[in-house]
Amino acid sequence: MNQPKDDGPALTQQELPGTFADLGPLGRESALEPGAVLWREGDAGDHVVLLLEGRLEVSHQTPEGEELVLRHLYPGAVAGEMAALDGQARSATVRARSPSRVLSIPAVRFREFLRERPDVLEQLFWLQLERVRSLTWRVSRTHHRAITDPLTGLYNYGFFRERLAMELERAQLTGDTLALTIFDIDHFKHYNDTHGHQEGNKVLQKVAEILKQTGRRGDVVARYGGEEFVALLYGAGPSDARRFAESFRGAVAVHGFPGESSQPSGRITVSGGVAVFPLDAQDDLALVKAADERLYQAKDGGRNRTVGGATPHL
Known part of the structure; x- marks a missing residue:
């Protein structure tokens, strides 16, 4: 996969986009070196992060043991919210791909905040829906390549x-x-x-x-x-x-x-x-x-x- 040339502009807590701006006071900022792992697939969903600067990589391990990159996250993105909401284990690994700053919010405080702010929950729903659409498109393309003869375009x-x-x-x-x-x-x-x-x-x-x-x-x-x-x-x-x-x-x-x-x-x-x-x-x-x-x-x-x-x- 080609590496993006620009990680996007850095954000302060006050510059968090839209409804996420009010999450700033709930968390703690930390810096990440390239390659640092925020969490691994299967870890407990005990916190949510908002990316303020840099780039994060979301990956999943295939049954064959290969690391499959699902997407990259840029400043303003939120990660880990689904595991924090449902209490389930992390479904993917997240690591820094460039020097990054994140805002980390404990899952308990995140859930308390959402009870008072259903508008933020709705925003998270639409973000998750967009991710599913994007992933479905990528899986469809990958599946098409797997069953198609590259020279003729017929099935293989x-x-x-x-x-x-x-x-x-x-x-x-x-x-x-x-x-x-x-x-x-x-x-x-x-x-x-x-x-x-x-x-x-x-x-x-x-x-x-x-x-x-x-x-x-x-x-x-x-x-x-x-x-x-x-x-x-x-x-x-x-x-x-x-x-x-x-x-x-x-x-x-x-x-x-x-x-x-x-x-x-x-x-x-x-x-x-x-x-x-x-x-x-x-x-x-x-x-x-x-x-x-x-x-x-x-x-x-x-x-x-x-x-x-x-x-x-x-």
């Missing part, structure tokens, strides 16, 4: 396998069908060797875009790895899945990629294998295996074709 292999297991379980409970298609770009290594990886990446991106456009809203399309792609079609039977696979194959074949005349067939094409639950397999591993076997049948049959559910495209 890990997310696909999770969704496959989940959707198959749902299909087993409801009696619905579930189709899986696996595609491979024909002679992609030849294209990469001829035009370079940068141009090859552009082909992968365009093929991914075509696949996403071909799918229905709600279909799970993902990069399976290398030049392979998958699509998970909930509720699709053999005819629907074959129609989807052929639509995608045909769209790639007629797209017109730069430099494709150097390909053995004179153009960029894909081959595909289709398998449908429960007709072709009863579990997720068997479904992937069935689709993969049909993909290789399409490859062995001359490429630029799909196999599964009926006579392959010729």
